Each structure stands twice: as C-alpha cells, then as structure tokens.
Amino acid sequence: MKSIVSTASNFMHKNKLWLLLAIIAVLVILPFFGLSSYLIRVLCMIATYSILALSLNLITGFMGQTSMGHAALYCIGAYAGALFSTRLGTNFWISLIAAIVVGALAGAFEGFVTMNLSGSYMTVTTLAFAQVVTMVAQNWTSLTNGPLGIKSIPRPTFFGIELTTNNGGLYWLVLAFLILTVLFVTAIINSKMGRAVIAIKEDELAAKLMGIETKRYRIAVVAIAGALAGVAGCYYAHMSRYVDPKVFSFDISMTILTIVIFGGLASIPGSILGAIIMVAFPEALQFLSEYRFLVYGFILVIMMRFRPQGVLGGLSKQPYKLPAGVKSKAREAAAQAKEA
Amino acid sequence: MALLEVNEITKVFGGLTAVDKVSFKVEPGEIVSIIGPNGAGKTTIFNMLTGVYKVDNGSINFDGKAIHNTSPQHIVHAGIARTFQNIRLFPNMRVIENVMIGNHINTKYGFLDEVFRTPRFRKGERECAQKAIDILESLDLGDQIDNYAKNLPYGMQRKVEIARAIATNAKLIILDEPAAGMNPQESEELMEFIRSLRDKGHTILLIEHDMNLVMQISDRIYVIEYGKKIAEGLPAEVAHNPRVITAYLGSGGISKDEE
Numbered sequence: 001m002k003s004i005v006s007t008a009s010n011f012m013h014k015n016k017l018w019l020l021l022a023i024i025a026v027l028v029i030l031p032f033f034g035l036s037s038y039l040i041r042v043l044c045m046i047a048t049y050s051i052l053a054l055s056l057n058l059i060t061g062f063m064g065q066t067s068m069g070h071a072a073l074y075c076i077g078a079y080a081g082a083l084f085s086t087r088l089g090t091n092f093w094i095s096l097i098a099a100i101v102v103g104a105l106a107g108a109f110e111g112f113v114t115m116n117l118s119g120s121y122m123t124v125t126t127l128a129f130a131q132v133v134t135m136v137a138q139n140w141t142s143l144t145n146g147p148l149g150i151k152s153i154p155r156p157t158f159f160g161i162e163l164t165t166n167n168g169g170l171y172w173l174v175l176a177f178l179i180l181t182v183l184f185v186t187a188i189i190n191s192k193m194g195r196a197v198i199a200i201k202e203d204e205l206a207a208k209l210m211g212i213e214t215k216r217y218r219i220a221v222v223a224i225a226g227a228l229a230g231v232a233g234c235y236y237a238h239m240s241r242y243v244d245p246k247v248f249s250f251d252i253s254m255t256i257l258t259i260v261i262f263g264g265l266a267s268i269p270g271s272i273l274g275a276i277i278m279v280a281f282p283e284a285l286q287f288l289s290e291y292r293f294l295v296y297g298f299i300l301v302i303m304m305r306f307r308p309q310g311v312l313g314g315l316s317k318q319p320y321k322l323p324a325g326v327k328s329k330a331r332e333a334a335a336q337a338k339e340a
Numbered sequence: 341m342a343l344l345e346v347n348e349i350t351k352v353f354g355g356l357t358a359v360d361k362v363s364f365k366v367e368p369g370e371i372v373s374i375i376g377p378n379g380a381g382k383t384t385i386f387n388m389l390t391g392v393y394k395v396d397n398g399s400i401n402f403d404g405k406a407i408h409n410t411s412p413q414h415i416v417h418a419g420i421a422r423t424f425q426n427i428r429l430f431p432n433m434r435v436i437e438n439v440m441i442g443n444h445i446n447t448k449y450g451f452l453d454e455v456f457r458t459p460r461f462r463k464g465e466r467e468c469a470q471k472a473i474d475i476l477e478s479l480d481l482g483d484q485i486d487n488y489a490k491n492l493p494y495g496m497q498r499k500v501e502i503a504r505a506i507a508t509n510a511k512l513i514i515l516d517e518p519a520a521g522m523n524p525q526e527s528e529e530l531m532e533f534i535r536s537l538r539d540k541g542h543t544i545l546l547i548e549h550d551m552n553l554v555m556q557i558s559d560r561i562y563v564i565e566y567g568k569k570i571a572e573g574l575p576a577e578v579a580h581n582p583r584v585i586t587a588y589l590g591s592g593g594i595s596k597d598e599e
C-alpha cells in the first residue's frame with residue numbers, strides 16, 4: 001500500500017505539468033457536459049473560496065500569522081466592486097481593478113496595524129478588524145445602503161456578451177481568476193520573497209538578523225492577500241448580484257481559515273482541495289438536513305487528530321528543485337549512481 | 341584602521357550597568373575572542389553589536405562607519421553577520437534554503453521580476469542557489485542541501501548557521517558561544533573548523549565563556565567580568581593574568597578575609 005502511494009506521488013511529481021494541463025482541460029470543457037446551473041454555481045463558489053483560501057494561505061500558511069477575519073478583505077473587495085458598478089456605472093473590468101486596488105490598500109492597512117503582533121494578539125486583532133468592517137458596512141447607510149445591501153449589481157460582460165451560469169461564462173471567468181491566482185501565488189512563493197516570508201514564520205528574529213525587512217514583508221503579504229480577496233469579492237458581488245453585510249460574517253472567516261488548515265498550511269493544491277471539500281460537503285450532505293453539520297464537525301475533529309498538517313500539508317520529500325544551470329557535486333554523483 | 345572599533349560602550353538595564361565602558365578592536369583576518377564568566381555581559385555586548393539593543397553610551401564603528409543604534413538589518417547590510425547561542429536555523433526549511441536566505445540581501449531583483457519570471461529573476465535565483473551550494477561544498481556540507489535543517493545533527497546545524505552567515509557576504513562573522521551544548525570532541529572539531537574559516541580569509545569575533553576552548557585559536561583575547569574589561573592581549577598573556585585567574589577560579593582569599 002505504502003509503495004503504491006509513493007509510486008503514485010513520484011509519478012505525479014514527474015509528470016506534474018502534463019497532469020495540470022489535463023486537469024485544466026477537463027475543467028474548461030466541464031460546462032459542455034450539461035451540468036445543471038445549480039452545479040455550475042457550486043463550482044463557481046468552490047473556485048471563489050479557493051481564491052480566498054490561497055489569499056489567506058499567504059498570511060497564515062506561509063507567513064505563519066493566523067487571521068480570523070479574512071472575510072473583512074473579501075467584504076471590502078465585494079463592496080468596492082459593487083459600488084463602482086452600481087454607483088459609478090463602470091463596467092465589470094474597471095470595477096475589478098478598483099476592487100483589487102481597494103483590497104490591497106485595506107490589506108496594507110491591516111498589515112501595518114498587525115506588523116508587530118504575533119500569536120493570539122494577531123488573531124484577536126484580525127478578528128476585531130473584521131467586526132469593524134462589517135459594522136461600517138451595516139451603518140454607513142449613505143454609502144453601503146446599510147443592512148438592506150446593494151441590489152441589482154450588473155452581470156459581468158465580456159466583449160458585449162453577458163456572463164451567466166447558464167452560458168457557463170461566470171464559471172470560465174472564475175476559473176481564469178483561479179488559474180491566475182495559482183500562478184501568481186506560486187511565483188511569489190518560489191522566490192526571494194517567498195523564502196523571506198517563510199523565514200518570518202520559522203523564526204522572525206533570525207530573519208531580521210539576516211537582513212530581511214520583516215515589517216515591510218508583513219505589510220506587503222497582507223496587501224497582496226487583500227488584492228486577491230478583492231478579486232474574489234468583486235467576482236462574488238457580480239455573480240450573486242447582491243451583497244449585504246451578513247454575507248461576510250464571522251462564519252465566512254472561519255470557513256476560509258478551516259479550508260486553509262484542513263487542506264494543508266502552506267500548500268497551494270491543499271487550499272483548492274480544502275475548498276472543494278468544505279463547499280461541496282454541505283451541499284452533498286443536504287439529505288441529512290441539519291445533521292450534516294454534525295458529520296462535518298466530526299470529520300474535522302478526526303482530521304485534526306490524525307493528520308494535523310492537513311490533507312496535503314507537510315514537508316515535501318522530493319529533492320529541492322534547483323534553478324536550471326546550477327551545479328551541485330552531490331546531485332551529479334547521485335545522477336551518476338543512478339545511471340550505473 | 342581596524343575593521344571593528346568599539347569605543348567605551350555602556351548599557352544600563354534599570355539600575356544595573358550590564359556593560360561598562362568596554363572597548364575593543366578587531367583587525368581584518370583575525371580571530372578575536374571575548375571571554376568572561378557567565379553573566380559577565382558578553383551577550384549584551386553581542387546584542388549591541390548586532391543592533392538588537394541600543395547603546396546607552398559610546399560608539400561602534402565598523403569599516404569606518406558608525407553602526408550603533410541603527411537597525412539589525414542595517415548592520416547586516418554593513419557587513420556583520422552572526423550565529424546564535426541556541427541555534428536558530430529555519431527548522432522546516434532545507435539546508436540550501438537556509439543559506440539562500442543568508443544571501444537574501446545580495447539577491448537583486450524586484451517583485452515584478454518574481455511575478456513575470458524575467459531573465460533577471462532567473463539569473464538572480466541561479467546565482468543565489470549556486471552561491472549557496474558553493475559555500476556548503478566548501479564547508480563539506482554539499483551532500484546535505486536537500487535535508488531539512490531540523491533533521492541535521494547538532495554540530496552540523498552549527499556549521500549550516502555559519503554557512504548562512506557567510507552567505508550574507510559579511511566582512512565580520514560573530515559567533516555566540518558556538519560550542520554551547522557540544523561534547524569536548526565536537527567542540528575541538530568546531531574550533532578546528534573556525535580556524536579553517538580564518539584561513540579562508542574570514543574575520544571572526546568569538547564570544548565564549550570556556551577559556552580553554554579559545555586559547556589555541558584566538559589571535560587576541562579580551563576578558564570581561566561584571567560588565568568591565570579586565571584584561572586583553574595574546575592568549576598566553578591573558579592566561580597568566582592574575583585578575584583573569586581570579587575571575588575564573590575565585591580569589592582563593594576567603595580564608596584570608598575571615599581571619
């Protein structure tokens with residue numbers, strides 16, 4: 001059994017690119033298989049939560065700072081996008097850029113406020129931040145329309161075509177966002193910035209004494225996470241065509257955090273798998289009515305007991321991937337031993 | 341001109357003067373040791389050198405520039421790198437990544453280079469990884485690059501920490517009690533290793549409480565007790581200094597006092 005697992009993981013590692021392309025191809029043609037618009041909508045929500053989880057994974061998984069208020073950045077992105085489209089009448093793409101910028105600014109602010117905090121202090125502050133954001137959304141009636149929310153947000157358009165769940169447009173749109181997010185997060189993690197951010201999680205003082213500007217990175221990472229949450233928020237607002245403050249409650253923050261931890265801290269595929277499980281399970285278990293939350297909770301407890309690093313978390317057993325053209329005597333010796 | 345010049349630095353915690361007007365110098369290519377019994381103020385001096393503590397009085401000049409009361413990051417940029425008494429590697433990162441983080445300040449590419457994987461980014465990453473491998477190979481750690489730091493034996497972790505410090509391109513490497521927690525044979529090997537670093541051209545400041553350990557490898561020794569410098573000079577001179585012997589072995593005068 002063990003050898004099957006390791007053979008499979010070796011196979012996946014060697015053919016990573018082809019497997020990924022195959023998965024993307026299947027995902028792209030999925031709407032042609034006559035899925036109901038309900039199913040398409042579930043898929044869209046999975047992708048939205050994947051983006052949110054990847055965004056939070058930067059802060060919590062890679063940088064090691066637990067945020068219990070990630071819905072705040074999601075909320076800010078959604079309202080920014082919704083307000084631009086309804087009040088200023090901009091098209092979806094302009095609203096999207098606005099949501100990204102506003103999300104990044106809100107993230108930079110959150111990062112600035114929390115840059116000296118760690119552990120429980122960080123967690124409580126982010127929790128409070130989310131409460132403040134929903135309170136503002138509820139009470140700044142002249143801007144946000146308060147608890148009544150913003151209605152009839154126009155659908156996104158693409159070269160004049162209105163994107164809906166029925167024509168699959170909304171699905172392809174969010175799939176494109178998700179793929180870009182994965183590429184973006186992978187790029188920044190596998191770089192100087194990624195190493196610095198992981199070093200902050202591992203030992204912030206040691207990182208500082210290696211010359212890393214830890215505070216600057218902490219602000220930058222939350223700002224980037226805010227920009228990604230802005231994409232997810234803006235998309236959600238234009239998909240559901242309605243936002244109100246209750247949509248971005250504490251439950252949503254918890255769901256995003258659960259996805260990140262359940263899927264695996266600091267694992268990019270983990271965040272997507274986590275989103276699939278966390279979004280699809282409550283839907284698939286609807287026949288159990290309210291008992292489904294019992295099953296859901298039970299699975300989480302079992303999971304944390306037996307695999308605390310998450311489904312796809314943990315340290316890689318594959319050799320470190322050296323950039324092309326780098327010479328290592330140990331690697332050359334290993335390659336020669338393999339040939340002989 | 342000396343590489344590092346420390347002039348009468350003082351640090352006061354509340355009413356306690358932890359370091360009192362201590363001065364010393366390090367010339368390029370030397371191994372200089374600061375020794376003293378536990379609680380003498382060695383680690384406080386160390387923390388002032390690396391920018392963790394502010395200096396209350398006095399000055400620290402490195403390579404001709406004042407570096408006291410700046411930030412730890414600034415001091416790394418100026419060219420001083422350190423290791424920690426209780427090893428502080430990044431445990432869940434690989435050996436090569438640990439050393440690449442040491443090279444962080446010398447990796448020159450920006451955020452947009454990362455996102456768009458520009459040639460500049462690829463060149464920077466290639467050079468960074470190659471440099472890390474070169475340093476590790478020169479320290480006989482070339483076959484450990486893929487290992488996670490936390491899985492290495494203690495003595496090897498210490499060497500990786502030194503490799504990480506070298507990767508910053510530091511002109512001066514400060515080692516804080518590098519032999520702490522090692523058995524006599526391991527410390528012997530480590531001292532040999534430190535000597536070999538000097539022979540490769542590195543300048544080393546060693547902070548240690550075990551006098552015997554530093555005797556053979558130091559070019560000069562400063563002795564600190566109760567925050568004050570009590571002796572300085574060549575190892576042999578220091579070893580025969582009566583104040584140093586008193587500091588380390590006690591005065592032997594208890595019975596005299598009682599009489």
